[in-house]
Structures are given as C-alpha cells and as structure tokens.
Amino acid sequence: MTTRIDTRFAELAKEGRSAFVTFLMAGDPDPATSLDIIKALPKAGADVIEIGMPFTDPMADGPSIQAAGLRALKGGMTLRKTLELVRGFRKDDNATPLVLMGYYNPIYIYGVDRFLVDAKAAGVDGLIIVDLPPEEDDELCIPALKAGLNFIRLATPTTDDKRLPAVLANTSGFVYYVSITGITGAAAADSAAVGDAVARIKRHTKLPVCVGFGIRTPEAARAIAETANGAVVGTALVDALRDSLDAQGKATGKTVAAVADMVASLAQGVRGAKQAAE
Amino acid sequence: MNPRLPNSFRSGPDEHGHFGKFGGRFVAETLMPLILDLEKAYAAAKADPAFQAEMNGYLKDYVGRPSPLYFAERLTEHLGGAKIYLKREELNHTGSHKVNNVLGQIMVARRMGKKRIIAETGAGQHGVATATLCARFGLECVVYMGAVDVARQAPNVFRMEMLGAKVVPVQSGTRTLKDAMNEALRDWVTNVHNTFYCIGTVAGPHPYPMMVRDFQSVIGDETRQQMLEHEGRLPNSLIACIGGGSNAMGLFHPFLDEPSVEIFGVEAAGHGLMQLHAASIAGGRPGVLHGNRTYLLMDDDGQIQDAHSISAGLDYPGIGPEHSWLHETGRVTYLSATDDEALDAFMLLSRLEGIPPALESAHAIAKVKELAPKRPRDHLMVVNLSGRGDKDIPQITEILKGRKQ
Known part of the structure; x- marks a missing residue:
C-alpha cells in the first residue's frame, strides 16, 4: 500500500532534495486559527506536516510544546476536533502527507479501532506515538498498519545496533531520528554526530530517515538536510506562534503570517542543502 | 464480567x-533500553544472596527493622469490635515505609554504577528517604516536587536540602505529584547515561511496579511472622491507604494467596467522590x-484530571497497575475516605494511642473506624501505619484554627 508519505519521499528523491517537516499543535491557539496555519504550510515550503494531538501530560516534550498543548486544550481542543482539523485541511490539499503525533491515552480512550477508521477517513497518513515502543506493538502499531496508516517510529541515540532491528521491524513511512537524548526544544543537535547516526540507521533500513529535536535555524536545518532525508522543526515554529499572540494568549492578525514566514525561511535552509542523503 | 481468576495472585x-x-x-x-537494563540488573541482584544479605543488614541497623506489630488496645476498646494491630512503619528511619524501597533501589543503582539519583515526591516522604540514602552512599540527588506541594510540605523540603539534595519545584501542569513525575521523566530522558530514576511507588513502566512491591513486601512478611508470634494464627483482615499504593502492596502481597484474609485498600476521596478527589478506582x-x-482520573477525551486530597502523598490521579488488577479480579476491596474522615481519624489515633499518623495513613484508620465495630472480638485486623504525622502538624494546625474561627 502506497501512502502520501511514500509518494512524497519518492518525488523528493527524484528532485534530489530532503524534506522539510513541520510540527505544530492541533488547536493552538484555537481551532480556526490552527486550520488557517496548517493550510498555509505547504505553500510556505512544508513537505510533510506533523500535527500534535494535545495531551495534558506530554512526558517527552519541553516547556514550549507543553504550553502549546495546554493552550489548545484550554481552547476546547479534543481528539475528535483534531480529526476535524485534518478533514478541513484535506478539502484543499490531497497531496501533502499529514502525520499525527502525540501520546497514547487519548487514542486509547477514543477507542483504537474507531480512531483508525476515523483517522484514515479524515486523511491522516501516519502516526507517531511517543509512548508506544515496539514492546507495545499490539496496542496500536499492528492495527494501524492493517488499517493502511504508516506507523513512524522514533529511534534515539540510546537505540543501539542490537535494538535497531526491533525498532525498525514494524516501522513504515519514514524513521524519525531523535537527535538528542532529551526533550523537544532543549539542546542543539550536533550535525556531525547526527550524520553518523543516520548512516548507522541506513545500514538497517531502506526507509527515509528524518531528524528532529533541537533544530531551530535555517542553517541548522540545512546542515541536517545534508545528512538526512528530512529535517523536522517543531519548537521554533511553536515559539513563533506564541510570540504572535496577544497578552491573553489569543491569536492576532499576525499569527498565521508569523508561522508561515518562519516556515519559509527554514524551508529555504533545507532547499539550500548541497545534496540530500542517498 | 468477572475476569478469569488466576491460580495464584502472587505470580505476576x-x-x-x-x-x-x-x-x-x-x-x-x-528510555526503553534503560528499563530493559534495569530489569536485567534487578533480576541479577534478586538472585544474588550477597545483595539480599547486604540489604538485610541495612534494613536492620540503618532503617531499624523489623518495625513492631503493636496491639492498639485503647483503639480496640473504643471501637468495640475487631482486635486492631498497627504495623508501625512510621518508626522506620525517615518516618515512613518509603525507605524500604529506596534502600533497595539505591543498592541496585550502585550495582549499575549510576552516580546520580533522581526522584519525584508528593508529601516529601519519598524525597526525604531518597535524599537520606543518597547522603549515606555519597550519591548526587535531585528531587522533583510540585510547587504546590513545596508550599504545603515545607518541613520536608528543608530536610531534603539539609541532607544535600537539590529540590526542584515543578511549575508545569497542576504543580503536584503527577507533574513532578513528568518532570523526573524529562530529566531521565535527558541524562540517561549517568542517572537512575528512583520511583517512589508501585507504578511506572515495568519493572518498577514489581521491584518496588518486592522491596516493600518486607512489611507483609514481618507482619505474618509477628502475628503468628502474638496470636498463633494469621490476621483476618488487612487495611492500608493507597495513593500509588506501595505501602498497601507491601503489606498485602505476602497474604494474597490466603483466602481467609480479607484485604482492604483505602483511596483518598478528598472533598467527596462527587467533587474533587484522588480515588482512581472509585472514580476513574x-x-x-x-x-x-492502570485506573486513572481523566475526562472523556483521555486528558488527565487534577486529583485532590488533603494528603499530598495521595494526591495523584493514578494507582499502581497491580492494584487495578487486584480490583478487577475482586481479590482486594477498594474503599475511600474523605479529607474530613482522615482528619477525624488523625485526632482519634493521636488521643487514644499517642500516635499521630501521617495524613496518608489516617485514611486507613478512618476505614478501621467503620469496619472494626462490625467484626467480632476474635477478628484480627492489621492496619498499616505507613508514616508518622509530624510533617502534617503545621497543616493540621492551620485547618483546625480555620474551623474555630
């Protein structure tokens, strides 16, 4: 089964460039603004879109993304509304891959089978669930693959060669390499070390490898794009969104443009990469 | 639906x-490679007689075990039913049962060569126990504590700092125990190479619920032997309070396969089960x-809800997974006690026995007040006095002052 993710990475390989992957929180700061932002992403240069599913207790996220999730929840966001957001985006865009990222509990409570049906129907292509390692594949990973969704796994600096095959076994779409040990937005990724890690993962899989956590600037995005198939930026975009809000945390006339401008400049960084990884 | 009952309740x-x-x-x-390493290291330690011998030495001479099983004569007379025994965990060094588990985990950490210990704490009892053993073994110690709890448990914060630990007030989320645990996990994810996460209760990823239960089972093992010495037979019932549920699991586990022993866990009902509370099984x-x-307090979207209890140590929206299983199999009966019931029980035990219980343990005493009068005089009831009330005296003084006004 070919998903929009597979198609997009195949196109980019032909063009000889890496993907720019954006992360923003669904419903941040409110559902309507969030939809406007996500609709603006492809034109601004996003090749793949990750949307966070808000959760009260995001254990792997730093303060920026935690705060974004709480803003969204305060604005009334739910998992059902996140799927509505995806449907809204798909009305005008049937090509850009869209991945939902978050934690398992809201999906478990929604009901795994019902969620997979609804997500597929809404136009979701893949899932990244932070607290579902391969040891818990029966929960969601295997049912998601059967439902025709990609299950994108995180590999980390602590995932050694012995463990990598287990992590990659049921992974599809792409591999998300977490460039640091730590939470989102905490430290800067070291592009040389990341290059070695990506090469190591590529010895075990033919899937594209995207790198995230700790990429904030066009320069950093370019450096990562020269060694990986994609660079993921989240915290820097969420921060740009936050800085555009008014004192009450509400969207302003500048909010959509603030995020789109940041996406455009980071996308230029990725497109300026000398060569993409094979 | 009644799940299929296992042959043994002790094999999980x-x-x-x-x-x-x-x-x-x-x-x-x-974190996954780390918890797999921990599982291996713990299995090796458990099988090593030298580890057990060393731990038993510290339990005896440093912690002060065995803790007494004390016949509460005046409480028994007052309630006029079951013969009530208190398992005196509050007499342990550091003032609660928490030290049993921390000693075990710190010894595992030492075997693994970890030099930096992190912990979460609610009331501060687990933080104090961790800071104490880190001082004893010369290890760096960082304790995460919700900012709300830092304010209401000031004596324990001072005590941890005096012992050389760094106490980090957690400002995220609801600023209580669950957020302290999130923050400790974030630290662990960041400092994987040198850091050991010492979890304070029978929760978290495997192997923690099992490992913490094993270290706390010394409570039930001693109780069994002591009751045989006092009365020549097993107790008829056991009662303990439950936040995450480590003191309860420690008392219960050695008795789970004794069908004649009734077992009761007591959750914190806060302002009442229809209002803000911390009773995950009753309300989650x-x-x-x-x-x-495990059982959790949450809304219809799977978002975790705020817990509330007068006792910071029970103020957590979850419960250890083994308790959830014991609930669903029906082996253990889970009850709940409100803030007011716990306060009354605190006063009752202080006045009748001269033993102020921790507000956590007072929840168990509150249900003893209900259950004991309905049992015959030859019924032997053991309640786990998991901690001492000294840390709660400033908070209780404030509440009582407020009531007089």
Missing part, C-alpha cells in the same frame, strides 16, 4: 510486565500514563 507480572491487562512499558524509545477508568496501563 508476566515477562512483559503485565498484571492481567494492566502494567506494561509505555515509555519513549530513549483504565488508561495509559507514566509508563503503565
């Missing part, structure tokens, strides 16, 4: 860390948080 968890459908290893990939449902599937 399975190799994936499951107690029935509860438990598991719901953690970020960064199964979900996934902090590495395990």
Whole structure:
C-alpha cells in the first residue's frame, strides 16, 4: 500500500532534495486559527506536516510544546476536533502527507479501532506515538498498519545496533531520528554526530530517515538536510506562534503570517542543502 | 464480567510486565533500553544472596527493622469490635515505609554504577528517604516536587536540602505529584547515561511496579511472622491507604494467596467522590500514563484530571497497575475516605494511642473506624501505619484554627 508519505519521499528523491517537516499543535491557539496555519504550510515550503494531538501530560516534550498543548486544550481542543482539523485541511490539499503525533491515552480512550477508521477517513497518513515502543506493538502499531496508516517510529541515540532491528521491524513511512537524548526544544543537535547516526540507521533500513529535536535555524536545518532525508522543526515554529499572540494568549492578525514566514525561511535552509542523503 | 481468576495472585507480572491487562512499558524509545537494563540488573541482584544479605543488614541497623506489630488496645476498646494491630512503619528511619524501597533501589543503582539519583515526591516522604540514602552512599540527588506541594510540605523540603539534595519545584501542569513525575521523566530522558530514576511507588513502566512491591513486601512478611508470634494464627483482615499504593502492596502481597484474609485498600476521596478527589478506582477508568496501563482520573477525551486530597502523598490521579488488577479480579476491596474522615481519624489515633499518623495513613484508620465495630472480638485486623504525622502538624494546625474561627 502506497501512502502520501511514500509518494512524497519518492518525488523528493527524484528532485534530489530532503524534506522539510513541520510540527505544530492541533488547536493552538484555537481551532480556526490552527486550520488557517496548517493550510498555509505547504505553500510556505512544508513537505510533510506533523500535527500534535494535545495531551495534558506530554512526558517527552519541553516547556514550549507543553504550553502549546495546554493552550489548545484550554481552547476546547479534543481528539475528535483534531480529526476535524485534518478533514478541513484535506478539502484543499490531497497531496501533502499529514502525520499525527502525540501520546497514547487519548487514542486509547477514543477507542483504537474507531480512531483508525476515523483517522484514515479524515486523511491522516501516519502516526507517531511517543509512548508506544515496539514492546507495545499490539496496542496500536499492528492495527494501524492493517488499517493502511504508516506507523513512524522514533529511534534515539540510546537505540543501539542490537535494538535497531526491533525498532525498525514494524516501522513504515519514514524513521524519525531523535537527535538528542532529551526533550523537544532543549539542546542543539550536533550535525556531525547526527550524520553518523543516520548512516548507522541506513545500514538497517531502506526507509527515509528524518531528524528532529533541537533544530531551530535555517542553517541548522540545512546542515541536517545534508545528512538526512528530512529535517523536522517543531519548537521554533511553536515559539513563533506564541510570540504572535496577544497578552491573553489569543491569536492576532499576525499569527498565521508569523508561522508561515518562519516556515519559509527554514524551508529555504533545507532547499539550500548541497545534496540530500542517498 | 468477572475476569478469569488466576491460580495464584502472587505470580505476576508476566515477562512483559503485565498484571492481567494492566502494567506494561509505555515509555519513549530513549528510555526503553534503560528499563530493559534495569530489569536485567534487578533480576541479577534478586538472585544474588550477597545483595539480599547486604540489604538485610541495612534494613536492620540503618532503617531499624523489623518495625513492631503493636496491639492498639485503647483503639480496640473504643471501637468495640475487631482486635486492631498497627504495623508501625512510621518508626522506620525517615518516618515512613518509603525507605524500604529506596534502600533497595539505591543498592541496585550502585550495582549499575549510576552516580546520580533522581526522584519525584508528593508529601516529601519519598524525597526525604531518597535524599537520606543518597547522603549515606555519597550519591548526587535531585528531587522533583510540585510547587504546590513545596508550599504545603515545607518541613520536608528543608530536610531534603539539609541532607544535600537539590529540590526542584515543578511549575508545569497542576504543580503536584503527577507533574513532578513528568518532570523526573524529562530529566531521565535527558541524562540517561549517568542517572537512575528512583520511583517512589508501585507504578511506572515495568519493572518498577514489581521491584518496588518486592522491596516493600518486607512489611507483609514481618507482619505474618509477628502475628503468628502474638496470636498463633494469621490476621483476618488487612487495611492500608493507597495513593500509588506501595505501602498497601507491601503489606498485602505476602497474604494474597490466603483466602481467609480479607484485604482492604483505602483511596483518598478528598472533598467527596462527587467533587474533587484522588480515588482512581472509585472514580476513574483504565488508561495509559507514566509508563503503565492502570485506573486513572481523566475526562472523556483521555486528558488527565487534577486529583485532590488533603494528603499530598495521595494526591495523584493514578494507582499502581497491580492494584487495578487486584480490583478487577475482586481479590482486594477498594474503599475511600474523605479529607474530613482522615482528619477525624488523625485526632482519634493521636488521643487514644499517642500516635499521630501521617495524613496518608489516617485514611486507613478512618476505614478501621467503620469496619472494626462490625467484626467480632476474635477478628484480627492489621492496619498499616505507613508514616508518622509530624510533617502534617503545621497543616493540621492551620485547618483546625480555620474551623474555630
């Protein structure tokens, strides 16, 4: 089964460039603004879109993304509304891959089978669930693959060669390499070390490898794009969104443009990469 | 639906860390190799007689075990039913049962060569126990504590700092125990190479619920032997309070396969089960948080809700996964006590026995008040006095002052 993710990475390989992957929180700061932002992403240069599913207790996220999730929840966001957001985006865009990222509990409570049906129907292509390692594949990973969704796994600096095959076994779409040990937005990724890690993962899989956590600037995005198939930026975009809000945390006339401008400049960084990884 | 009953209630968890459908290893990939290492290291330690011998030495001479099993004569007379015994965990060094588990984990950490210890704490009892043993073994200690709890448990914060620990007030989320646990997990994800996470209760990813239970089972093992010495037979019932549920699991586990022993866990009902509370079994449902599937307080979207209890140590929206399983199999009966009932029990035990219980343990005493009068005089009831009330005296003084006004 070919998903929009597979198609997009195949196109980019032909063009000889890496993907720019954006992360923003669904419903941040409110559902309507969030939809406007996500609709603006492809034109601004996003090749793949990750949307966070808000959760009260995001254990792997730093303060920026935690705060974004709480803003969204305060604005009334739910998992059902996140799927509505995806449907809204798909009305005008049937090509850009869209991945939902978050934690398992809201999906478990929604009901795994019902969620997979609804997500597929809404136009979701893949899932990244932070607290579902391969040891818990029966929960969601295997049912998601059967439902025709990609299950994108995180590999980390602590995932050694012995463990990598287990992590990659049921992974599809792409591999998300977490460039640091730590939470989102905490430290800067070291592009040389990341290059070695990506090469190591590529010895075990033919899937594209995207790198995230700790990429904030066009320069950093370019450096990562020269060694990986994609660079993921989240915290820097969420921060740009936050800085555009008014004192009450509400969207302003500048909010959509603030995020789109940041996406455009980071996308230029990725497109300026000398060569993409094979 | 009644789940199929197991042959033994003491054989869990399975190799994936499951107690029935509860438990598991719901953690970020960064942590997965660490908890697999920990599982191996703990299995090796458990099988090593030298580890057991060393731990028993510290339990005796440093912690002060065995803790007495004390016949509460005046409380028994007052309630006019079951013969009530108190398992005196509050007499342990550091003032609660928490030290039993921390000693075990610190010894495992030492075997693994870890030099930096992190912990979460609610009331501060687990933080104090961790700071104490880190001082004893010369290890760096960082304790995460919700900013709300830092304010209401000031004596324990000072004590941890005096012992050389760094106390980090957690400002995120609801600023209580659950957020302290989130923050400790974030630290662990960041400092994987040198850091050991010393979890304070029978929750978290496998192997923690099993390992913490094993270290706390000394409570039940001693109780069994002491009751045989006092009365020549097993107790008829056991009662303990439950936040995450480590003192309860420690008392209960050695008795789970004795069908004649009735077992009661007491959750914190806060302002009442229809209002803000911390009773995950009475008011929650199964979900996934902090590495395990268990009963949790949450809304219809799976978002975790704020817990409330007068006792910071019970102020957590979840419960250990083995308790969830014991609830669903019906082996243990879970009750709840409100803030007011706990306060009354605190006063009652102070006045009748000269033993101020921790507000956590007072929840168990509150249910003894209900259950004991309905039992015959030859019924032997053991209540786990998991901690001492000294830390709560400033808070209780304030509440009583407020009532007089």
